[in-house]
Amino acid sequence: MRLTVLGKSPSWEDAGGACSGYLIEQDGWAVVLDCGNGVFSKLRRFRDYTRVDAVLISHLHADHFLDLIPWSYALTYAPRQQPVPVDRWPGTDQPARPRLVAPTGARETFRRIVGAWGPEELVENAFALEEYVEETEVEIGPMRFDFRSVPHFAQTFACRVRAEGGDKTLVFGADSGPNEHLVDIGRGADLILLEATLPRPEREGPRGHLTAREAGEHAARAGASRLVLTHISDELDALRARAEAEDAFGGPVAVAHEGATFGI
Numbered sequence: 001m002r003l004t005v006l007g008k009s010p011s012w013e014d015a016g017g018a019c020s021g022y023l024i025e026q027d028g029w030a031v032v033l034d035c036g037n038g039v040f041s042k043l044r045r046f047r048d049y050t051r052v053d054a055v056l057i058s059h060l061h062a063d064h065f066l067d068l069i070p071w072s073y074a075l076t077y078a079p080r081q082q083p084v085p086v087d088r089w090p091g092t093d094q095p096a097r098p099r100l101v102a103p104t105g106a107r108e109t110f111r112r113i114v115g116a117w118g119p120e121e122l123v124e125n126a127f128a129l130e131e132y133v134e135e136t137e138v139e140i141g142p143m144r145f146d147f148r149s150v151p152h153f154a155q156t157f158a159c160r161v162r163a164e165g166g167d168k169t170l171v172f173g174a175d176s177g178p179n180e181h182l183v184d185i186g187r188g189a190d191l192i193l194l195e196a197t198l199p200r201p202e203r204e205g206p207r208g209h210l211t212a213r214e215a216g217e218h219a220a221r222a223g224a225s226r227l228v229l230t231h232i233s234d235e236l237d238a239l240r241a242r243a244e245a246e247d248a249f250g251g252p253v254a255v256a257h258e259g260a261t262f263g264i
Ligand SMILES: [Zn+2]
Pocket: 010, 011, 020, 061, 063, 064, 175, 231
């Protein structure tokens, strides 16, 4: 498997950056995991958006799904998606309609958002939408995905990806406060991608995010081989975050940046 970071910003973009989005490729198949604001533009640098097999969404926060909207417009209106020749595009009777795998309630959320100004079925018409629950296992070409719920401010799922015929595992923690499910699903991962949103724990209210040190602790308890920190603003010190995570993890840690690729 190959993981490419499309966006790693938290709920507001870094300068020139994008929110949560990761391209996972295996044997010519491609999945985009999360599609936050800015991700569609970044994706176009690495992969033809009509040749993505599926999009998976970890939770229904804007920074994890908002660019489904421009992507839906592209799938609906792009010249090459039309049945007749337009400009240099020959026309097609098989326009791309990637799978969109999102948590329960996604259809309603997308309708509410797009319905604020336009035809509310934009997203579900552009993509083949399927909603998942925690028990769902999703097969996309040679890749298998499963999910564990994690504590956050909305229903949120960490996700594990396994490639068929290999014993390689990639785990994405989504957004979450400290919890045991993350350790469970991350068990023995070859690469675990964990958020490190906070420079220190939230001062009040329920926990919904991790510090870099906590990300390191979770990865160590899971026995993961490699840790990559993500969902961290360019307004925080990446070197300090990495040092804290390495101290807790007990090994080298990478901090995600846009365009970074990891072989798994
Ligand atoms: Zn987020």
